[in-house]
Amino acid sequence: MKNFSSPQHISHYPVMLDEVLKICNPINGGDFIDCTFGYGGFSNAILSYPKTKVIALDRDIQTKKYAEKIKKNYKDRFSFYNKKFSELSKNINTKKKFDFIIFDLGASNMQILNLDRGFSFNSKTSIDMRMGLNSISANEVINSYSQQTLNDIIRLFGDEKESFKISKNIINERKKSPISSSVDLAGIIKKSKKKDFNKKINISTKTFQALRIFVNKEFSELINGLIEATKLIKSGGKIIVISFHSLEDKIVKFFFTNYSKNKSKVSRYLPDLSKGNTLFENYKNKIVIPTSEEIIKNKASRSAKLRYITRCKNDFFYPNDLKKKFIKYLEVEDRYV
Numbered sequence: 001m002k003n004f005s006s007p008q009h010i011s012h013y014p015v016m017l018d019e020v021l022k023i024c025n026p027i028n029g030g031d032f033i034d035c036t037f038g039y040g041g042f043s044n045a046i047l048s049y050p051k052t053k054v055i056a057l058d059r060d061i062q063t064k065k066y067a068e069k070i071k072k073n074y075k076d077r078f079s080f081y082n083k084k085f086s087e088l089s090k091n092i093n094t095k096k097k098f099d100f101i102i103f104d105l106g107a108s109n110m111q112i113l114n115l116d117r118g119f120s121f122n123s124k125t126s127i128d129m130r131m132g133l134n135s136i137s138a139n140e141v142i143n144s145y146s147q148q149t150l151n152d153i154i155r156l157f158g159d160e161k162e163s164f165k166i167s168k169n170i171i172n173e174r175k176k177s178p179i180s181s182s183v184d185l186a187g188i189i190k191k192s193k194k195k196d197f198n199k200k201i202n203i204s205t206k207t208f209q210a211l212r213i214f215v216n217k218e219f220s221e222l223i224n225g226l227i228e229a230t231k232l233i234k235s236g237g238k239i240i241v242i243s244f245h246s247l248e249d250k251i252v253k254f255f256f257t258n259y260s261k262n263k264s265k266v267s268r269y270l271p272d273l274s275k276g277n278t279l280f281e282n283y284k285n286k287i288v289i290p291t292s293e294e295i296i297k298n299k300a301s302r303s304a305k306l307r308y309i310t311r312c313k314n315d316f317f318y319p320n321d322l323k324k325k326f327i328k329y330l331e332v333e334d335r336y337v
């Protein structure tokens with residue numbers, strides 16, 4: 001059997017690479033930021049075009065070894081930062097602006113399949129779920145947070161209807177002994193849920209997803225990352241986002257749609273943008289999805305959605321309404337105990 005705990009044994013397919021290359025057309029060169037380096041699939045493909053330059057980021061220190069390999073081949077055109085993309089402009093010490101900024105969201109296979117990191121239901125040793133540069137692990141959340149907060153996390157980020165019973169049983173079980181592995185947590189979830197005849201997803205999926213989002217503050221990261229990218233992209237440059245979760249896609253869609261030129265005031269949250277006070281060119285609300293061939297080759301790509309947008313000439317202004325619109329998610333992500 002393959003040893004999945006070692007990332008070297010995991011085959012990797014960058015999701016929608018052809019589609020990303022088609023949008024960027026790197027044969028013409030350009031300055032790129034790869035906000036989610038992972039194994040470096042995108043960075044490597046872009047750098048194979050001689051006139052390109054790539055700055056890559058990843059919050060996971062374990063990706064550094066892949067970055068070092070790429071650095072050997074492209075010494076002058078590639079640099080890597082072990083940083084979160086929510087702090088893009090703070091970490092990239094440059095006055096220059098970029099042609100393309102790419103986000104390929106979520107966790108990588110390297111993270112999910114490494115049982116020691118506790119992302120998977122099958123980990124007997126851990127329930128950690130930190131991608132990197134976090135303040136808290138899932139273990140601490142499960143063993144110290146109040147039932148109210150656990151309930152809010154599981155309901156809001158997992159869309160789990162039985163969150164109350166799951167959070168109550170977590171509290172009851174941890175009184176007996178600390179919950180120390182994903183397998184233990186999956187057992188508690190199974191006990192808490194009514195028989196599930198919808199066998200499409202594992203009974204624990206929603207709760208695990210919710211904890212992962214909370215631990216990594218994934219929605220705050222995305223919202224701040226999009227705002228940072230908008231600051232750093234050139235006029236005429238493109239921001240490209242691949243998301244795997246419907247709420248992530250909702251955030252991207254709201255931002256692109258409501259700050260584009262073809263959208264004037266559409267919601268009570270928004271100022272009237274019709275007076276040239278926009279950040280992006282016209283947005284057609286187009287979603288690119290993987291081909292059926294790609295889905296056969298890489299099943300994990302099936303929920304991917306790609307959106308991209310072009311920055312317009314207007315000066316940057318802070319899009320406060322993006323945060324206002326999703327404030328309930330940001331508030332829960334900021335909660336402690």
Ligand SMILES: C[S@@+](CC[C@H](N)C(=O)[O-])C[C@H]1O[C@@H](n2cnc3c(N)ncnc32)[C@H](O)[C@@H]1O
Nearest residue numbers: 014036038039040041042058059084085104221
């Ligand atoms: C789906 S993988 C990207 C795979 C990559 N495109 C490739 O071709 O190998 C997502 C990566 O983004 C990183 N990541 C997720 N959120 C991040 C954040 N807020 N800041 C920086 N990196 C992040 C994860 O650690 C993970 O390595």
